[in-house]
Amino acid sequence: MPNEPEPIRHFRLNGRNCAVPAADHTLLVETLRETLGHVGTKQGCDGGECGACTVLIDGVARLACLTRTGECEGHEIETIEGLAAGGRMSRLQRAFHERLGTQCGYCTPGMIMAAESLLRRDPHPTETAIREALSGNLCRCTGYVKIVEAVLEAAGAG
């Protein structure tokens, strides 16, 4: 079936309606990065191990490398691109910047989206809850301490 047209998928992306062609086997991370040019979401391991592709689907942290685009039909997707309103960093983004929670930056979009889902559920999390919420995200650079500090600061406890 190589010449069949790809069906159009409709979902909300960062608060806007989005209609995009994607085959049944196409992954959300591919649609975001390759079709839509939203390259903030990273494709690290492509196998569920690193968390770099973390996005929110209906507010829940999920991995875009293990989600088919077709399953997003009718759902609300949020990526790192959606956080900065009017070009201004969100509180969490600013805290990562100021607390040096980001170095090379590769893990950062996934870390921030995982932390964002936590802060929406639990605006004042303990350090243990933060470490648990970020336990699916790997960072090669920071040693995690500054990442945890950044989330604590964004939660008003830093």
Place this chain on the structure above:
Amino acid sequence: MNRFAYASPATVTEAAAATGLVAEAMVTFDESAVLKAGGIDLLDLLKLELLTPSVVVNLRAIKGLDAITQDAAGNVAIGAMATLSQVAEHPLVRGSYPALATAIAGAAGPQLRNVATLGGNLLQRPHCWYLRSPAHHCLRKGGGHCFAIHGENQYHAIFDNHACAIVHPSTAATALVALNAEVELHDAEGATRRLPLEDFFVGPDDDIQRENALRPREVLTAIHLRKPASGTRMAHLRQGEKAGFDWPLADVAVVLAIGPDGVCREASVVLGAAAPVPHRARAAEQALQGRHPGEAAAGDAARAALRGATPLSLNAYKLALFETLVRRAILAALA
């Protein structure tokens, strides 16, 4: 990944029928269809092209398969499509089966647990790297050789490992086998069967190419747990390579029924990441039954649990790990 069509049926029987039809087509066209739950393991197998189905059938479209309910007698049924997050956080599970909640909360990362289902967790394929490597045609894939026995076997089995040394991949299964859980299966003709999870798993001596007794056109619909007898104590402990989420190197579930006199009436001691199926340590169970369990009994049981182990060239470190975990899990259950 190969191209596949996607089907979303509305009832269990329809789901089984859809796979069944493609199973018939397979005979003629050498194609296949598979069921998708959370899709975590499935997408991995598709990416590696270890599976090349023509149709993927979405079980999520079927309503009601994710319910967690309790009957009048206090027994709990967990729908196969309940996500690991749902199960680990559910008050019925946390209240009556804390060892299961702990086992699941320590399995995979939070993003994965939001999607992965309990049924899919029990039915995922093993993670032996030779099995997952398209370059290695090993015994479990119908080849003539096990690459792990004399290869990189640090994460492999220490029991029942002479033919194929996989460890069963499900951490939930360690706790569920210790809890004597049963699985409920539905087929395309509407027939159902129920059997102990322990008997559902298949070891390499029975069939080296499969890990469970799921039949073609059959769907796992629920996992059943009996109401724990009063005086039941339990714990699940795991040890990974790092503090964050990772596959366990070793994990242990212990369920003890302690009588009013403090004597252990029944004991379940199950080792995960130890054998091709969750490994019931019968000698450890016997070392606890009929005794007042404490430090001494826990130490005896822990030593007994490892009797008969046959570690491979790179995984003897697991013996000490398991011995410590068994002892600590017994003491944690009693605490």
